[in-house]
Amino acid sequence: MHSSKSNTVSYSLLTLAMLLTGANIGFGKAAVAIMPVVLFGLLRYVIAVIAMAPQYFKTGTRLTRGEWINLCVQTFFGTFLFTLCMLYGVQHTTATAAGVITSTLPATVAILSRLILKEQLSGRTMISILLAILGIAVLTLAKTDTGTTTATSSLIGNLFVIAAVICESIYVVFSKRLTGSLSPMRITAYSHLLGLFLMLPFGLTAAWSYDFSTITINMWGIIIWYALAASVFAFWLWLSGSKHVPANVAGIFTAFMPIAAAFVGVVFLHEQLSWAHLVALILVLSGIAIASWPQQFRRQEV
Template structure:
């Protein structure tokens, strides 16, 4: 999740240099080349059933393809700090979906954590202190604010996609190995991104992209498609989905830190308060039971 937060933040300069649809296609393409040796079926692994194939497609559609578009689009219209705060709601979303689809038990303090996460996200959205990456252009103030709200909605959609990705991934790890899951869902992501990616590439001037951006793209693709997915699936194999979702707290923390330390963004008082509420929701959800009771008292 620390790697996810880092590439979420670093996708902002990438999205400014490369169109979002083309960026997603290049990401999946690089990942597919890097994981060719992970595609063959191991001898001890069962054949893919129609149900598993559907889950792989949904995992790729929600967790790879739509998450990538929503996340990159949201960050390009707001900031890495915004992404960090809104994505702090991922643990609560994972817990809710785990309760609904996997029938995992969700405690009262998890519901309280959900309320804190929603409050933090709402407070941040109401602060209205950010401008999109294209703010230097001659846009009217009203249109600019609408773009910021669109960025917020895209990031919330990315949260829901990431939560679904965790729940579906938990079911997949009961049948397939982490490496093969990683390679197969990336292949589906490449197939989904190829039509629009090719169309965008046809009109794009690749020579205008600085050399440093290509190196950043390589890191982004390997981190987003290969390293983080393999690590996540390996962990989900032995950890309940709701408990695994708790570790996504590292995503917003890492994204915000990279936004402030690397991209030169700032945290306002409102943003700090919202970020604190979002992280408090995670803290409440992860405290040991006895300590949590003492905090509530």
């Protein structure tokens, strides 16, 4: 049994991981407002690969052919397509809406685990999935009812973010095949290296005609922070925090992601928090609580 102090540390690390992830949604939106998505994606990979360079020189067993295939699948969906879909998404929708949609990740992972890994879905998980779908429906219907071009743009953005969530869910499901033989940090290091090669031709094409002098020092800081927070800091914080916490309890802390995204969107990007955002947020967070919280109570009572 772990002490309350140990639990407090784990919970703090999980909270910080999700706050960083949620805040990055808003920072990514600020970056793609001044540069092409594929160029920002390329810069993100370059910075991440440089930061994780020590991982490529570690001595150890070579990766097998099967591990490389799994890494390629994970990279294509979890880093390459996820990055493109998320950045194109926040370019057309608000950071607040994107934060709510990405918080449906646990429900999406549950669905794909059932379809791909044939895992059983509990009644609580089914309710969580239903509430997540209702939350996205509220956001989408609230936008499309206005009948403006902005509404169409927001719908496109929301669809891109939904696609990003599906891509990330595929990454999570397939990563279970590698965690037994490779360390999590090595997996993410090689995933970003492969992602760099995938993004290179698109990013270089955009870089050729882009005027880098338009990027301010503050924006360079956001770009560097985004890359480090998304690829290194949040990843390490989540892994360290979840090490001694049941997965169902760790899932509760994903609730902080949309909260951080909404905070950055409202305070720094001057977005408005509408009733639709609040209703959708309540629905999604209720689903997370129903799926995870009761288990924690039962564990504490034992």
